[in-house]
Amino acid sequence: MIVLRIIGTVLWFAVPAGLLTYAIHDLVVRDAPTYSVEGTVSDHWQTHSSSSGPDPTTTTTYFVTIRASDGRDLELHDFRQELDTAPGTPVVAAVSRVTGEVVQLRRSGTPIDLRPPIGDDVTMIVFGGLGLFIALVRETALESVHWTGFVLGALSAGGGVYFALRLAG
Structure with missing residues (x-):
């Protein structure tokens, strides 16, 4: 059971953080x-x-x-x-x-x-922010709240940010 919780925490934090990073990086490059x-x-x-x-x-x-x-x-x-x-x-x-x-x-x-429209990036920012909010609510709503879940979430969010920046080039 603890393995599923660890995997869930990693995914709930890393994926939205990666989405946010990729979208913000895309907007920064667009408006350079x-x-x-x-x-x-x-x-x-x-x-x-x-x-x-x-x-x-x-x-x-x-x-x-x-x-x-x-x-x-x-x-x-x-x-x-x-x-x-x-x-x-x-x-x-x-x-x-x-x-x-x-x-x-x-x-x-x-x-x-000639720049691409910002609609897709705004959608990714909204869903990424919503995903991180759900991840934080999920961590606090679990019956056994541990500070390690938040630390693991922060580390996996950092991993998602790193992966998104590597994808963006």
Whole structure:
């Protein structure tokens, strides 16, 4: 019985802590500082993908290559139609200092945000926080409350944080 309690404590603390860490790390990387690179669109193309099944849909991916003023090429792609830009168009790209990827493109003063939406991260934060709350309530509601359960929970939460950071890169 004690083995099941130990396994339960480890899982109840480690999984939500890992979820919270992964989601917060993802948001921090998403909103990392950027620097601007001026350039012109040197190439653009698009691909069409069709899904099969009862409800077939077609998805278009837009690819753009930007020749920066310092001579390097920046490539980006996204599903947004605003990214379809003719060659020779002057643009300003915001490049993430953390990932080195283009996160925003300004064309004629209009910004095109290329970062992923935050909905999944917010959901993971809510469920991770709820999971940690349930883990704490579970530890206090058990008939034999031991301080070792909280210590084991804190250690396993730390293990979940470490594992999530290793997954995030």
